[in-house]
Amino acid sequence: MEILLKRAYEPAAPSDGTRVLVDRLWPRGVSRERAALDDWAKEVAPSAELRTEWHHDPDGHSPEHFAAFAARYRAELSAGAALAGLDRLVALARSVPRVTLVYGAKDPVRNHAVVLRDALRDRAEQTGPGLSGAH
Template sequence: MTQIRIKRVYEAPDAADGYRVLVDRLWPRGIKKEHLKSDVWEKDITPSAKLRKWFHENTTEHWEDFANIYRTELEGSDAVRQFMERIKTYDTVTLLYASKDPIRNHARILQQFLSAHMA
């Protein structure tokens, strides 16, 4: 079974990270593409642009609704199904995100979703 981890893109890579996947729709600030140690950039499994923009208007008040809407987006996503199929051969997959908030971020929701659906 694939273990799904999350990690900020600004943290140093580690061999234990396994397959490293950038899961932000926008490129992380302050990081040159040649310096980010990732295996793939998966923009299509991130929250829709409209949802992301709405969430960032007020992350505290919008968190619960954001999480529910994003889970619904994930459920209906062909890109997510294809991604799960591609990563099932890896022991460890680390989802890389740029958010400063380690709790209220889409990578945590994605981690929970993938872990539940790949079990």
């Protein structure tokens, strides 16, 4: 099983497998047809508060700031609807050969989908057989 990452602005491909949008907001300018999504997991996206802080911080996307964002986002993923959504995505990833987490962020290295992919792998290890995959 694989978990891949892809920007919503990149064309969908059959090799993406099951495509899941992991943003709370729909990507601007992307039609539903072009997105070619199989699922929209809003519940695992960062909270509106965390997303706003991340986008409006004067430090920008520095490694230190990203580490702080990632820690807060991981905390959000550890309870309530976000944890239930995380478990749902783990089950999905176990049931298909490949899942692609689709996101709208510009930075392919420092974004919430990277944190979410790692959280999914960690959760899968905690609850059973692990997941693999690359970017």
